[in-house]
Amino acid sequence: MNVKKAIVFSLLVAAGTTTFAQSGNLRKAKTALQKFEELKSAGSAELGKSNLDAAKEAIDLAVAHDKTKEDPDTWTVYALVNANLAATNNTPEAAKAAQDGISKATALDKDGKHAENIKVAGQILGQFNFNQGVAAWEKQDFKTAYGSFSDALTFLPGDTTLTYYAGLAAIQNQDYPNAIEKYKLLIPAKEFSSHKAVMVDLPKLYLSAKDTASAIEYAAQAAEAYPNDNDAAVQNIELNLIVGNEAKVVSDIENQIAKDGNNKSLYYYLGIAQSAANNNDKAIEAYKKAVAIDPNYSDANRNAAATIINGVRDQLNALNEDKSLSNTDYNTRVSALKEQIKEALPYLEKVVELNPTDSDALRSLKGYYDFQQDEAKSAEIQARIDAAN
Structure with missing residues (x-):
């Protein structure tokens, strides 16, 4: 974030020539401020503090003088002096005075002659x-950080870095509505270095705010904006699975697998x-591939077993x-089902x-042995269930 230097003092001085004849204080303030700016530009702002203090003393007299207190030139210099004081001495009181000066100068500057210097003060x-x-x-005072970053945006509107930092501060403060507001402002800023992170994180913010519909909407936008990004694609898939749009994302998942075939x-x-699409054979095949990549993938093992068992159960109910x-x-068909369900055992x-x-897993294992009429194994698993409880 770059702040423009006050480079228009020649214009500022020229605009105030009639006022110089009326007030030496305004002239003194301008001269002292220009000396401070020269030293600041040379990297020696500390050496220029006495000039800035002199400018402050003179401009305070000018804003109180009947001949200059309604002059936009006076208030422009007042805003510049106090803004520099705030930045140099880290004084909120000077910042408030600078803000008042900007408001007053803006109101008085009917022809816009001081607009650029007013902008510099801002x-x-x-x-x-x-x-x-x-x-x-x-200091991890994220609420105050958010307020300060937002205040900075008042004077530096559209600054992407400031907007992003404001959003991050709101997130840290769990202020999700304001975080969402700031992140949404960055959606059009595709050139911003953290644009992808903003797009991918925005759906998460909506989830935190318990707005699932918007989370899905912006997850789709992120996947569209960054079609080759794994995080954006997987997030879009996960959110659609959460809300039951399984059939909708089958092709999306398959496309992502084509790019990342080792992702369990x-x-x-x-x-x-x-x-969910009632393609149980394809579901079992997919779970098996997940387990092949990671044999200890508990959820994939669980779902593989459950899908096989549920398929056998449905056939048994039909029988x-x-x-x-x-x-x-x-009896012949039941025997065939007993063979078929053995696929679930490992x-x-x-x-x-x-x-x-895991009591659910133990009960499922006991149910398997009950179906196989293996009383000894069933009793063994029942004992483990009792011990777990």
Whole structure:
């Protein structure tokens, strides 16, 4: 964030020539301020403090003088002097005086002759507020930091760095509405170095504010703006899965897998999406690929087992409802289902291995052995359930 220097003193002096004849104090203030600016430009602002103090003393007299107190030139210099005092001495009182000076000068400057110097005063005041915000941030006073950064934006509107810092401060303060407001201002600023981070984080802010619909909307925008970014793509997928839009993102997940084929989470998400679309075989295949990448991926093992078991359960329910089957046919088909469900066992056992006291996993494992009519194993697992409880 660069603040423009007060480079128009030749114009400022020329605009005030009639006033010079009326008041030596305004002339003194301008001369002292210009000397301070010269030293500041040379990197010696500390050496120029006496000039700045002299400018302050003179301009205070000028704003009280009947002949100069309604002159925009007087208030412009007053704003510049106090803005520099605030920045140099870190004094909020001078910052308030500078802000008052800017307001007064702006109101009096009907023909805009002092507009550029008024703008410079505002830029210096913006830098002061920015520095105040940084100091508050370092103390982890994020509420004050947000206020200071926002105040700086009053004088430096559209500054992307300031806007971003204000948003970050609001996030740290868990002030999600203001964080969202600041981040949304940055959406059009595609050249901003942190633009991608803003786009990816904005949906998270909406989630924190419990606005899932907007989170999904802006997640889609992020994925569209950065189609090759894994974080943006995965976030869009995850949010749609959360709200039940599984079928909608099957192709998105497959496209992302084509770019990142070793991402176990993507195969897990694909399994969820395919299962929701009633494509159980494809879901099981996806979960298996996730487990192949990470054998200890508990959720993928759990879902693989559950999908297999649920498929067998549905077939068993259909058999139980089919009154046309003979006992022989029924028993034959049940035996086939007992073989089919064996595919789930290694995944169930892995879940229990990873989570020995997981009562849901233990009950599922007991149910498996009950179906296989393995009384000894069923009793063993029941004992583990009892111990876990």
